[in-house]
Structure formats: structure tokens, C-alpha cells
Amino acid sequence: MAIRYNIRMAGVGGQGVVTASHIFSTSVINAGGESTIVPFYGSEKRMAPVESYVRVSDEPIYEIGEITFPHIIMIFHPQVITHGKSYTNPFYYGLKKEGIALINHDGPIKFDPDQERELMELKAKIFFIPATKLSLEVSGIDLATNMAMVGAIGAITGLTNMEALKQAVVDRFLGKGFVVSGGTAALDSVVERKFKKKQELIEKNIAVVKAAWEFAESHGWVQHPAKKSPEAAPVST
Amino acid sequence: MSEAVETEVKTNPQGDPITATKAPPSTQSGKRDPHADAKKQKVVSPEYMFFEAPREREFITGSEAAKEAIRRSNVDFAVAYPITPQSETMQLVGVLYGEGYVKEYYRGEEEYGVMSAIAGASRAGVRCFTATAGPGTLRGIEPIASWPGHRLPAVAFFTCRVVNAPLAIQPDNIEIAYLLNCGMLVFHAENQQDVFDFIMKGFVISEKNDVTLPVGVCCDGFFVTHARGYCAMPDRGLKLPPRDSWRGAVPVLDAENPPARLSRDAPVQKSNFMAYNIHAVWQQEVWAAVERSRKYINHYMGGLVEAQDVDQADVLLIASGSAAAQSREALRLCKDEGIRAGLIKIRSLRPFPTAELRQLCTKAKLIVIPEFNYVGWLAKDVAAAIYGYSNAKIIAGPHVYGGMSMPVEMIVDEVICGLTGKKSSAVPASAIMGATEVDQEAVAHFMQNI
Numbered sequence: 001m002a003i004r005y006n007i008r009m010a011g012v013g014g015q016g017v018v019t020a021s022h023i024f025s026t027s028v029i030n031a032g033g034e035s036t037i038v039p040f041y042g043s044e045k046r047m048a049p050v051e052s053y054v055r056v057s058d059e060p061i062y063e064i065g066e067i068t069f070p071h072i073i074m075i076f077h078p079q080v081i082t083h084g085k086s087y088t089n090p091f092y093y094g095l096k097k098e099g100i101a102l103i104n105h106d107g108p109i110k111f112d113p114d115q116e117r118e119l120m121e122l123k124a125k126i127f128f129i130p131a132t133k134l135s136l137e138v139s140g141i142d143l144a145t146n147m148a149m150v151g152a153i154g155a156i157t158g159l160t161n162m163e164a165l166k167q168a169v170v171d172r173f174l175g176k177g178f179v180v181s182g183g184t185a186a187l188d189s190v191v192e193r194k195f196k197k198k199q200e201l202i203e204k205n206i207a208v209v210k211a212a213w214e215f216a217e218s219h220g221w222v223q224h225p226a227k228k229s230p231e232a233a234p235v236s237t
Numbered sequence: 238m239s240e241a242v243e244t245e246v247k248t249n250p251q252g253d254p255i256t257a258t259k260a261p262p263s264t265q266s267g268k269r270d271p272h273a274d275a276k277k278q279k280v281v282s283p284e285y286m287f288f289e290a291p292r293e294r295e296f297i298t299g300s301e302a303a304k305e306a307i308r309r310s311n312v313d314f315a316v317a318y319p320i321t322p323q324s325e326t327m328q329l330v331g332v333l334y335g336e337g338y339v340k341e342y343y344r345g346e347e348e349y350g351v352m353s354a355i356a357g358a359s360r361a362g363v364r365c366f367t368a369t370a371g372p373g374t375l376r377g378i379e380p381i382a383s384w385p386g387h388r389l390p391a392v393a394f395f396t397c398r399v400v401n402a403p404l405a406i407q408p409d410n411i412e413i414a415y416l417l418n419c420g421m422l423v424f425h426a427e428n429q430q431d432v433f434d435f436i437m438k439g440f441v442i443s444e445k446n447d448v449t450l451p452v453g454v455c456c457d458g459f460f461v462t463h464a465r466g467y468c469a470m471p472d473r474g475l476k477l478p479p480r481d482s483w484r485g486a487v488p489v490l491d492a493e494n495p496p497a498r499l500s501r502d503a504p505v506q507k508s509n510f511m512a513y514n515i516h517a518v519w520q521q522e523v524w525a526a527v528e529r530s531r532k533y534i535n536h537y538m539g540g541l542v543e544a545q546d547v548d549q550a551d552v553l554l555i556a557s558g559s560a561a562a563q564s565r566e567a568l569r570l571c572k573d574e575g576i577r578a579g580l581i582k583i584r585s586l587r588p589f590p591t592a593e594l595r596q597l598c599t600k601a602k603l604i605v606i607p608e609f610n611y612v613g614w615l616a617k618d619v620a621a622a623i624y625g626y627s628n629a630k631i632i633a634g635p636h637v638y639g640g641m642s643m644p645v646e647m648i649v650d651e652v653i654c655g656l657t658g659k660k661s662s663a664v665p666a667s668a669i670m671g672a673t674e675v676d677q678e679a680v681a682h683f684m685q686n687i
Contacts (some may be wrong), residue, residue, distance in 0.1 A: 002569070060564040064460045065642020
């Protein structure tokens, strides 16, 4: 049977939820899989609710539109739960039986008793990942929280791999098909200066992705082993 | 952190969006003729274009797919009104005009003027295209409804949006219900690939002498126009043959064939049997032409319907447009549940695939018809077409409207309710037809009210 995950990513404005969904989606495609995304947000302001719907599979995806009944929900900010900052309330609304909730929080959150019971009835698997803390520790700032969430979901779904994720991060910063291994020699000086700054950002982002991937692995969250990319990955056209 | 430095997005000075479709790199230096590539296009036969030319797959939006179809369709005239809601389609066709792929292009005063301009240009013998959506379709529907009677070949692209109050600009395909009875051909595209193919094939079918009717290519707005999907396309250096209006069934209007005849003898001016007869034969001939288009739809589009896993199926999903995309996934979920389900995707709504449905639905026990509108126009047509030819229970639903996406699980729920007799939470009893336990009075109410 096809591996298929419909994922609802919820967070707040400024965290890069939509960016995270783009990078994860691209990485799945880089690894030879299929993916679609549908971002969903209202006013574009900091701390306002943002959702992004990502479908990933190893078979073609035909479905369109928002995801009402996700296999996985990812909560990028605890306020989604504690302040109800979400288009879907409670945060696990529509989660499928035995679905996964991946929540950015340093430790378990105490849900109210009704929510606790409903999550029990759903047999939901709840994974708490200290994404912001990981981002601070690894990159020095909290802005790579989204990258930590991407690393964890990559490891959990197994539909991508670190190489494909790296390429997706590079694509995001430098444009699709940019060959990093080609070196900077051929670049003119302007591009080179810009490239150096970006290169640093890329490395930090990738380090956070990797740390979160390993975090997920070490906590036994992996549902499928990481997929190998096809021989000639369709990344540079 | 990833938000800190964004990839630079370049726009050109005119503000035209840079699209994802690949353009060959410019080899010339200095001043370059902007029409150079368009001038180099080679005319090929529709058969070569559709069936033989090698295709390359690109990941593009529905609007870009429409643009690429127009690039290869040898279009003479395009006119647009930038109504809200819209798709980028006509803006992108404007870019094509700048590049010389479309010979004439302007912005209309409003949709009524746009649709009237299409009528005039098509009668003058040139190949015409426009696109609109939702309220724009209804604003222009008076001239649109007169196109078929005037025997005007043209393609209009309707990227369906909400038309009814309360105000919304989301996808909802209720406007197709208004187009179905105009006498034009109506195709419903599922995805970006269909948009590309249906528009190009639409021109060819529209201009066949024994058809000579406008084609409406519909898709569910936003889901298809604004989202990306894979689209396999022949080389951009190829184009369809031009419209041969001098060979057309209806003489073109020019200084030697002035439009005076119709104005002088307009049936509307006389209340006598001659006037009634003119109108009657005229409409009979329009709908006869709709019938005659079937052979071309079969030839170029591979049939009015596409059937998937129908032979062994107990349950048939019948859908068009985005509902067909959702139904493909529902098939997968049904298979996981051990339910034998098949899909009939309807490509052509006018002409309607009556014979095909009668043949494909004979063995089905249950038919579920998901739609992205409130009234269920497709279910009504399907029920009327297969009446007496199938003993299946027909569920006219589930429906979403006002811009909602249809969860695939909603379709599967209806399949399970239909098979087990469990009460549905989404479809009223009055929208369940065909089986013996069905409430006939409720069904009569449903059929009268759509």
C-alpha cells in the first residue's frame, strides 16, 4: 500500500510555517516522491494564525484543497493550543484515529480534561519536540524553529532523507537548481558576497534540520525508514 | 531564520508576472524583435499536435496552462475584463499579445462588452478567446447565450467562482448550471493538464463545419487556476492551423456580407408563424450541432467520459472537475475498506454522455455524485440520463459550496451510508434516488427544486 500522509501544519505568523511546508514538500519531491501544499492564512501579521496543508506520498496525489482529516498535525507554536490561535479548534480537530500530533514544546503540555479524553479515544500519538530550544542551541537564534519541525517530520514520515532536505533548503535560499558543489569560483563578486551570507544561513538551517531529525529518531518516532533518493534526483533541471 | 533572507523575486518593468514555464534563453545580443519567437512558430495539423508531437512535462498553474494552450492555438483575438474574482489567465494572454502570439488584444469595458466583442470578432471570421469567472460569467451571459444561435466558433474559459450571495470569491461551480442550457459545448477540466488540452481541442472542435458552436471550458477556479500541477505540452514552437473562416459553414461578415439581413428580418420583430418557425429551426439546428460534436470529442478528447475500474465495481462515483480529482482519492480509500468502487469522470457536459452512462451504469448497485455546488446539476442530468437503464441507488451528493474543499473522507462516508443504509449526515433523504426504499415524494421535491 502507498505511504500517504496528509499533514496540517499550524503555527503563528512570522514563524515560517508556510516556508517549512514548502521546504518539506520540495524535499519529498527531491527524494522521488509526490507532494502538494495548500497554505491558508488571513491577515499577514506576526502571531496571527497560519495553517499550511501538506500532502506527501510515494504515489500520485490527485486531491485538492484544505485537509480536514489529517494523519498528522504539526503545532509550531504552543499558543495554537493554549490561546486557540488556529483555524481549526481544538487543535486536533479532524485528526484521524491513531494520528500523530507533533507539538513544539519543551515538555508535555497539560491539556484540559475533555481534550485529554478525546485524544485518548483517538489513540493519538503525541510527540513533544523542543523545536525552539533546538534552534537556539544549534543556530544561536530561535528563527530556525520551523527548520526543526521540518527535520522532525522528515524523520517521522520517512518520505524524504537528509540529502533531499539539504537540497530543498539550498533551493529555497538560492533558487531552484543552484549547484552548490560547483564552488563559488565562477560567480562574479556581487553574487559571491551575497552567496557567502546565504551560505552561512544555509549551513545553520541545515544543522537545525539534522539535529531535529536525530531527535525524532532517538525518541523512536520514525514511522517509516528514510527513503533513498533516486539515482539522478530531479533537483537540477 | 529561513524567513530572514528571501530569494529575490524579479518582476519586469511592466509588472508582468514571471511565470514558471521555461523559455529558451536568448542567444541574440542587442535589440531583439519581441515577436521573433512567435514568428518562428510552425503550423502543424491538430492530429500531430494532439497525438504525435513529443511532450515535455512542466509544473505550472492552471492559468499558465491556459496561457500555454493559447500560445499554441494560433489565436487572432483575445479580449478581457479584469473583474474580481479572476484568474491570471487573461493577464498572461496579454503577455502573449506582447510577444506576438496573439494578434489582437484589448481590455473590454465590462463583461457584457467583452462577450459582445467575441461575438463580433468571431462573426468576422477570426479565432477568439476570453476567460472570466463567477459574477463575470453571469454579467456576460446574455451575449454568451446568443453565441450558439449566431453560430460563433470561439473558446471561453470559465474559472468558476461563487456567484450567489452572500458575497464570496471562492471556487464553487454553480455557474456551469447557467451555461449548460445555452446551446454551447461545455467541457469541465479536472486539472491543469485538462485545461491545456480542452482549450486547444476546443478550438478545433468549435470550428468544425458541422459544429460551428462556441466551446466553454470550465474548471473550478482557484483549485485549478491558482494551484500548480503537472502539464505535458508539445513544443512552444508549434501552433494549430489558423481558422479557415472562408471555408466555414456560415459566411463571415464583412463589407460585402453586411449584418443587415439579420437586423432587417429579425424574428423578434414579427409575431407570426414565420417568426416562430425561424426560431424553432434555428434552435433545433443548434442542438443538432451539439449532437454532431460527439464524434470530434471522441476523436480528439478520447471520449466524453473517462472510466476507471468500472467493470468490477459495485459502487460508481460520477464526477466532473475538481470533484473527479477528489473521487480518484476516494477510490483508493474505498479499496482500503474493501469496497469495489469505480469512477466515471465526465469531460463533456454538453453534449452529455447519455449513451456512455447508460452502458457503464448497468451493473452498479450504488452511484454517488459528489459536486462543488449546492444544487446538484450533475446529479440531475445523470439521473435523467440513466432512468430506466440502471437499478442503482443514486445519491445526489455530497455537496460543498461557497469555496469549501470536499474532504475525500466525505465521499467515502456517503459510499458507506449508501451501501449499509446508515443515515447520512451530509445528504438529505430527498437527494437519494432510484432504489426501492427511496422516499419518492422527497425525490419529487428534490427534482422539482433544482
